[in-house]
Amino acid sequence: MCRLLGVMCNNPDRLSCFLYTKKDIYKPDPETSFDGYGMGYYNDFRALIFKKPLNKQRLDKSCYDIARDVKSDTFLVHIRIAETGLYKIENTHPFRFRNFVFAHIGSIYNFSKIDTKLYFKLPDFLMRNIQGETDSELFFHLILAELFRAGDLDRQDIKGEALINAIVRSIRIIEDILGIDDYNRSSFTSIMSNGEYMIGIAGKEPLYMGRFDSIVDCQLCLKKTRGTDTDILAEQHKNFRAVTLVGGALEGLLDKEEVIPDKSIVIVGRDLSVKTFKI
Numbered sequence: 001m002c003r004l005l006g007v008m009c010n011n012p013d014r015l016s017c018f019l020y021t022k023k024d025i026y027k028p029d030p031e032t033s034f035d036g037y038g039m040g041y042y043n044d045f046r047a048l049i050f051k052k053p054l055n056k057q058r059l060d061k062s063c064y065d066i067a068r069d070v071k072s073d074t075f076l077v078h079i080r081i082a083e084t085g086l087y088k089i090e091n092t093h094p095f096r097f098r099n100f101v102f103a104h105i106g107s108i109y110n111f112s113k114i115d116t117k118l119y120f121k122l123p124d125f126l127m128r129n130i131q132g133e134t135d136s137e138l139f140f141h142l143i144l145a146e147l148f149r150a151g152d153l154d155r156q157d158i159k160g161e162a163l164i165n166a167i168v169r170s171i172r173i174i175e176d177i178l179g180i181d182d183y184n185r186s187s188f189t190s191i192m193s194n195g196e197y198m199i200g201i202a203g204k205e206p207l208y209m210g211r212f213d214s215i216v217d218c219q220l221c222l223k224k225t226r227g228t229d230t231d232i233l234a235e236q237h238k239n240f241r242a243v244t245l246v247g248g249a250l251e252g253l254l255d256k257e258e259v260i261p262d263k264s265i266v267i268v269g270r271d272l273s274v275k276t277f278k279i
């Protein structure tokens with residue numbers, strides 16, 4: 001059951017083709033009731049999001065169905081099961097701040113006992129930006145706060161290491177306030193992007209990574225390959241490259257995806273290079 005998906009690719013025009021070939025894997029369980037879904041992507045280097053809150057409804061959609069018209073080289077989908085916060089658009093993932101997009105699965109254990117302490121770790125302008133009541137949105141803003149304290153939040157050329165360091169520091173803040181037992185019961189599995197990097201955090205809930213070197217047997221383009229663009233489409237499919245991050249239980253459905261070790265952070269660059277760090 002895929003509940004969280006991030007894709008970084010080298011050809012925005014072929015993103016829908018790739019998602020179509022993986023539609024039977026990258027989809028939520030049709031028998032489970034969900035509280036919302038949403039997606040984030042980039043258009044002309046600007047982050048855009050779409051959210052759809054639900055009230056415990058089954059969702060017979062794959063990630064392809066949600067994003068079939070999106071053309072972007074960085075893309076994120078989240079399927080929500082509410083653990084904190086009501087089913088409303090303010091609590092639906094992904095969350096956005098400027099060009100940062102973030103989505104999270106699982107929960108921070110005993111969040112209601114520590115949310116005020118975490119909230120007051122934020123600078124005023126980030127406090128005012130919080131719209132909902134979820135642990136996920138507050139976790140995201142803790143990361144933003146650490147970027148701000150390091151002087152990196154406004155940097156146009158922010159480095160991947162700065163993002164990794166901010167994530168690790170925010171997790172340590174939560175750990176210090178929660179205590180080790182509740183920290184070990186918490187899930188931090190999430191995906192964050194600023195358009196230049198896509199970062200996956202593996203923390204309790206499973207997170208997988210896949211690398212793909214082409215699109216094979218694209219039924220979506222089968223009819224299009226009978227015209228004058230046959231060679232162009234074939235070349236685009238052959239040269240397509242992508243790295244995926246997938247959160248949720250995928251047993252029995254894996255293709256080229258491999259599990260990311262727990263308590264790890266993986267960072268994907270625009271050139272599709274991948275680095276992994278321990279938390």
